[in-house]
Amino acid sequence: MVITFEEVCAKIRKTVRGRGADTLVIEEDSEFADLGLSSLQIADLVYGLEDSLDIVLDPARAADVRTVGDLVALANSTAANRT
Amino acid sequence: MTSQDYAGASPAAIESHYDLSNDFYALWLGESTVYSCALWAGPDDDLDTAQFRKLDYFAEGVRAAGTRRVLDVGCGWGALTRRLVTAHDVGRAVGLTLSPGQAEWIGRRPDPRTEVRVENWADHHPDEPYDAVISIGAFEHFAHYGMTPDARLAAYREFFTRCREWLPAGGRLGVQTNIKGNNLRLDRATVREMLFIVDAIFPESVLPALDEVIAAATGLFDVVSVRNDPDDYARTCAEWLRRLTANRDRAVKLVGEERTADYERYLSATVKHFQRRHQGLARLVFAAV
Numbered sequence: 375m376v377i378t379f380e381e382v383c384a385k386i387r388k389t390v391r392g393r394g395a396d397t398l399v400i401e402e403d404s405e406f407a408d409l410g411l412s413s414l415q416i417a418d419l420v421y422g423l424e425d426s427l428d429i430v431l432d433p434a435r436a437a438d439v440r441t442v443g444d445l446v447a448l449a450n451s452t453a454a455n456r457t
Numbered sequence: 458m459t460s461q462d463y464a465g466a467s468p469a470a471i472e473s474h475y476d477l478s479n480d481f482y483a484l485w486l487g488e489s490t491v492y493s494c495a496l497w498a499g500p501d502d503d504l505d506t507a508q509f510r511k512l513d514y515f516a517e518g519v520r521a522a523g524t525r526r527v528l529d530v531g532c533g534w535g536a537l538t539r540r541l542v543t544a545h546d547v548g549r550a551v552g553l554t555l556s557p558g559q560a561e562w563i564g565r566r567p568d569p570r571t572e573v574r575v576e577n578w579a580d581h582h583p584d585e586p587y588d589a590v591i592s593i594g595a596f597e598h599f600a601h602y603g604m605t606p607d608a609r610l611a612a613y614r615e616f617f618t619r620c621r622e623w624l625p626a627g628g629r630l631g632v633q634t635n636i637k638g639n640n641l642r643l644d645r646a647t648v649r650e651m652l653f654i655v656d657a658i659f660p661e662s663v664l665p666a667l668d669e670v671i672a673a674a675t676g677l678f679d680v681v682s683v684r685n686d687p688d689d690y691a692r693t694c695a696e697w698l699r700r701l702t703a704n705r706d707r708a709v710k711l712v713g714e715e716r717t718a719d720y721e722r723y724l725s726a727t728v729k730h731f732q733r734r735h736q737g738l739a740r741l742v743f744a745a746v
Binding site: 390391392394395409410412413414417418421 | 601602603604605606607608637641643645648651652655656661
């Protein structure tokens with residue numbers, strides 16, 4: 375099972391909520407710092423991804439995630455290497 | 458102000474929380490009817506004393522005593538405006554709220570020295586300046602969850618700009634607000650509870666970071682004092698929860714089982730969020746420059 379960039383975008387918009395979600399421009403190279411997500415929104419996004427893919431992201435590798443594309447790649451590589 | 462500017466939570470969002478039922482809130486807020494963090498002093502303190510201590514802290518911080526006119530932005534059920542005219546010799550205290558229910562409650566105990574207006578601060582155009590401005594527990598509604606940091610800062614900046622226009626140079630502004638805590642390690646249960654509060658309890662609201670509050674005031678106000686009292690809010694919420702639980706049957710009659718349970722859940726979670734420093738409680742005093 376893999377997750378697509380579009381599915382992650384949908385999860386980002388869901389956690390942002392409301393009017394802000396409609397105007398948010400998200401590209402694969404968008405950095406989370408520039409998207410302005412709070413620690414609560416990032417935690418909600420990460421836990422949501424983990425639940426969807428039945429994975430647990432390695433905190434050290436998650437800390438290196440800068441862009442939305444990085445997160446998609448980390449989630450899918452974690453899912454692929456799941457034992 | 459332009460039509461692009463955000464002027465805080467909508468009346469509908471405010472009413473959905475604060476107009477739930479005056480009698481419901483009276484069950485657990487105590488005689489002071491103050492719905493914000495108290496200022497506790499010692500283990501034997503009681504809620505009403507701690508709430509009046511908080512009101513006096515801000516009245517003294519903004520040097521309200523003996524002044525002609527003080528504005529309270531987000532006046533709740535009118536405790537601060539009453540306190541200003543009865544205990545601090547303020548000539549006239551004007552309170553702004555977006556809750557018709559709160560205004561109706563205040564109207565039951567009219568005082569010619571106080572005035573309540575159902576009006577957004579962005580629409581407030583007083584005929585003459587104020588000597589001081591206080592805003593307790595309203596700042597959380599000046600931006601909404603999901604706003605970008607830039608948009609939040611612009612909204613906060615608009616509030617400080619308006620406050621600056623209402624005050625003379627040196628005039629003081631007191632602000633109390635929940636703030637983001639510095640413990641960013643959020644476990645799943647905490648995320649779930651925080652999002653429940655975002656979605657079900659305080660729509661169109663968000664906690665500012667302390668540095669955002671101060672950044673928004675830069676160039677308009679000097680910071681006179683800042684304190685962070687998360688343990689005071691943990692204790693306040695715990696006391697509210699104790700009173701709500703003690704009056705549960707009456708609460709259910711007033712707002713129903715589901716809403717009563719929602720408030721128990723929100724208050725219980727909030728106690729933990731303050732204890733674990735996921736949330737803070739800032740009390741700031743500014744001086745207009």
